[in-house]
Amino acid sequence: MEANQEVLAALYNLILAEGTRQWERSQLIIAKNALENNQSQGLAQLEAVLRPLALRDNLSPDVMDFYQALTETTSIATPSFTKTPQRSMQAADTETAIFAGGCFWCMVEPFENHPGILSVLSGYTGGQLAHPTYDQVLTGHTGHVEAVEIIFDPAIITYQELLTIYWGVTDPTDAFGQFQDRGAHYRPIIFTTTKKQVQVAQASKNQLQETMKYLQPIVTEILPAKPFWPAENRHQQFYLKQPKRYRRIKRARKQLQQFKALSAWTKGVFGAKKS
Known part of the structure; x- marks a missing residue:
């Protein structure tokens, strides 16, 4: 006290x-x-x-x-x-998860309002350049990807539950970007911060592949976490700062996600009939 x-x-x-x-x-x-x-x-x-x-x-x-x-x-x-x-x-018993899944503008809201989430921070990770700027990462030459760092209470929300959210808002079959976001700095990666996270993430990825939800291989990488560099303040909680622009981007992303899912389903159905 x-x-x-x-x-x-x-x-x-x-x-x-x-x-x-x-x-x-x-x-x-x-x-x-x-x-x-x-x-x-x-x-x-x-x-x-x-x-x-x-x-x-x-x-x-x-x-x-x-x-x-x-x-x-x-x-x-x-x-x-x-x-x-x-x-x-310090907040006791917290854990950190880091996910890359395209533009970080669209990766904050899906996580931020769940119970047990303490913070969701937009930033850059995976590359070699220290203290990168948005413009530098955008060139695609830093090795960094746009990502979100999530601090959470595992007693309230588990890492597996975070992975479920992550798979639902990304395209794990696209190694060259995410939806309308193209380029190496938008590729999907799960950065693990503990040995347990490695095991849970790999099992979750294997399970997703086995469900046959996607006809193409799951290409999302699972890599050890590297230094996470927070993005400029204007990028933090973008969905609250520019709600109209965010809604347009989110809508386009959702439409592309639905189109790809429908295309995969159609190909699966008619491909099966031909065989």
Whole structure:
């Protein structure tokens, strides 16, 4: 309880500070309210929403100090904060999943509103370039793919359930992109963060192939997770920031998904009759 009071005091100070930007203040208030309601997930969510700006050194100075304390990357600068055990700043028993399935604009909403999901962050991974930008990844020469990093509570939602969502919003037979998104930086990949995830993902992929839902081979790769670089803030929660544009993109993606499924079914039915 004392640790929570120390964190709350730091949050209050930042909320009231003149140098705190309005967007930062709104996120701090959300975290403060969650902590006051004994919701430990609030700090994990705050860390996730601040991360894109923090990694680009674009937070106001005091909020950056708080963020560094939150992520244990530096000693805590606020005197009253020094008493706070670092573990109390973290959400316990969380797990991370990373999925690539085409443009990350369409990969956030399908996951974000499920119980047990703490945060869904758009970003880049799989390549060699550190701190890549959207324009650099778009060239297709960085080795990165657009992806989402999902922090979740496995006691509420399992990794298998996340995989079920993933298979439902991607085309696992397309190695050269996803629907209208073409290029190597849009290829479908499951990046695993634990040995158990490797086993569950491979079993799930095998099961999907055995269902004969797809006539073509499942080409989605399963690879060990590499450093995940959060995308620029304008790409985070794109479906909320540009809802009309997102709905158009989502509709086109869904139509292509349905067309491909119908084509596969037609080919299967009439191909079977001919044989």
